[in-house]
Amino acid sequence: MSAKISKAAILSIDPNTADAELLNKYLKDIGFKFDFIHATTMKAGLDIIDKRPIDLAFLELNLPDVQGFKAINTFMEASPNVPLVVVSSLNNEIIINQSVKAGVQDYLLKGQFDSKTLCRTTWFSLQRFKVQYKLEETARELEAFKKRFLEAQKMARFGTWEMDVVTNEMTWAEEVYRIFNIQQGSVNTTLSEYLRFVHFDDRGIVEAFFEEAGRDGSLHSVEHRITTDGLNARHVLVQAMVKIEEAGQRVMLMGSIWDITERKTSERLLLEKAINSQTASIQEEVLADLGFQIRTPLSSIVNLLFLLGNTETSSQQEMLVNNLKISISDLSMSVNNLLNFSLMVTDAVKVEEEDISLLEFLNGAVNVVKIKAETAKLKLKFIPGDKLPEKITADPRKITQIIYNLIEFALRQSEEGESITVKANCLPNDDRLELELHILNSHKQLNAKELQEVNNSEAIVKETLSNSGAELAPKKKLMGVAISNKLIKSLDGTLMFRNLSPAGSEILVKLPVSPSKQVKYKVGDAPSAPMRLLLVEDHFLNQLATKRVLTSWSDLVTVDIAENGQLGYEAVEANNYDLVLMDIQMPVMNGIESAKKIREFSKVPIIALTANSTKQEQDKCLEIGMNDYLSKPFKPLELYERIMTVLSMEN
DSSP, rough: OOOOOOOOEEEEEEEEHHHHHHHHHHHHHHHHHHHEEEEHHHHHHHHHHHHHHOSSSEOOOOOOOOOOOHHHHHHHHHHSSSOEEEEESOOOOOHHHHHHHOOOOOETTTTSSOOOHHHHHHHHHHHHHHHHHHHHHHHHHHHHHHHHHHHHHHHEEEEEEEEEEEOOOOOEHHHHHHHOOOTTTTSBBHHHHHHHOOOOOOOOOOHHHHHTTTTSSSSSEEEEEEEEEETTEEEEEEEEEEEEEETTTTEEEEEEEEHHHHHHHHHHHHHHHHHSSHHHHHHHHOOOOOOOOHHHHHHHHHHHHHHHHHHHOOHHHHHHHHHHHHHHHHHHHHHHHHHGGGGGOOOOOOOOEEEHHHHHHHHHHHHHHHHHHTTTEEEEEEEOOOTSEEEEEEEEHHHHHHHHHHHHHHHHHHHTTTTTEEEEEEEETTTEEEEEEEESSSSSOOHHHHHHHHHHHHHHHHHHOOTTTSSSSGGGHHHHHHHHHHHHHHTTEEEEEEOOOSSSEEEEEEEEEEOOOOOOOTTTOOOOOOEEEEEOOHHHHHHHHHHHHHHHHTTTTEEEEEHHHHHHHHHHSSSSSSEEEEEESOSSOOHHHHHHHHHHTTTOEEEESSSSHHHHHHHHHHHHHSSEEEEEOOHHHHHHHHHHHHHHHHH
16 A cells, blocks of 8 residues: 655745745755745735635745735734744844744845755744644643633632741731631731630540641641531632741741632532432443543653653662652552542442553552551551462552552551551462452550441442531541442452450451463563554554653654644654554544544554543444453553563564
8 A cells, every 4th residue: 555645735825936936946955845835926825825724834025915024914913823934035133033033933135044044944944833832822722721710719608827836816808808708907816826716526536637737848738617607617628838938937837728618519419419319321431431530641750750761860769759759659649549439429339440560550459558658657668478479460549549548448447657567379279360468556555446347438428418518527437448348349359357366356368369360571571673653643642652662662662743633643654663652532533433443554563542441441442353451541651561461463
């Protein structure tokens, strides 16, 4: 099949036909692929642009219908999306400078350039304008977002404040007075005055919040209740961070306060509505979209952190990068818990199995919560069994959430100085394996009431959610346990809490898993021959990060990029690739349609990369002929392994 070569459409607006033909000749001499169109007046040139797309325009400033710098203004006002190069006999330094400031890509003087100069100008003008347009588009999106954010602040009852850490004197914005329902200037704004409005039951945590926030430079937050008019209780979210002013002479606590009473009420009403209605399919669609919107930027962050970790860094920077990686993993777990909150109001739980490198997986899952343990001055140890298989087939996301939630529960039940030990074993069970996880506290035992609650957490939380008048807060500590319990049941496993004799307690999880049947490459394997990959991805940061991750893997790897499925299909049609990495949700043509068209003429291996992690989408990708499926955010080493495995199956 012959390759399709896209040509650039180049317009010359010049009354001198001989000069236009010279441009045409120069471009042909250097082998540039293009369609050349000539107009002798500004009006004729703009009429052409109205009728067909133009990639680059060359403009003479001495035209019959407009002259000088006015010609540039006329063109750019009418066609701001067409990059412009001036090719003129007008050698005026002032006009040249004004042209560059106005956005002209280059200014060439007739008779003073050759074909090579014209080639460089043409290529750089096309590329530079594309980058400029992308940046301007991003800036417009950010400005629109900023405007929406500011409008939302006005409606959200969001106020700011600051406090001198030494004197405890505070300055409140006007909105803070409105939140407390008092007139501006009617009280002395100090920490003591602020605490006077805090609900009596919450004063302890608020005092602790201000004390902790004043110690370091990190961001602190707390939710608490305030009492207005001595009677009405409202909910607020308060955040604060230390800032040093006036050359270190003044230490300030900068903060915000947000009245979230309506949000709290809305959350309860929405929860009641979700429980009392049969809208499981709509709920699933909304949560899937939420997951996609969150996981797409998370994927970029994970890849960029991987690249940052591979650069030369100081020991302190390396520690910060590692902590940031753990925080990102922690965020991912929190997002998954948020999305799986729907598990408590629906019976639909989908199991999505894949091959897992077991020891690496367990180490990563435990490390997610290690930083929390260290912050709480607790010890967290992981002891893997001697006979753990290298790989198993299971649902990694659900198992990770189970480990995260149960270890976090164990940490909350422990006191400073105590230790938590996580042990893992994998035992044969008929034709399958049974993964055992033991989470041990050698000091703490649960009383009879606590044992009853944790072993019946799912029923207790469901009953709380089903009672429209019940408060969720008293059962909040059981939510993670309840989600874990439901996930374990969906995997046909068991969960047990028990006290040990003579001291300590244990959380025991048993999960049936399968031995891995796929032949996989090891994590350290890299290509031994040149490998040409095509990345089909519309997200700019994902393009940058994923390409850098792949090219840093091996010098033998080269990566081309297509910004949508249509361009991806055309690139495969025109070139020979060893493998295609295909995003699913893209403009113009999505990944599913692109893969279908590719399969009409090519068997090139295709791996789907998508932030919309659902079993239905995975099945759809495999049904149309894709070779594998990887959910964002993924670890770079996992991507390497998938690529090598798919290619090994093709050979």
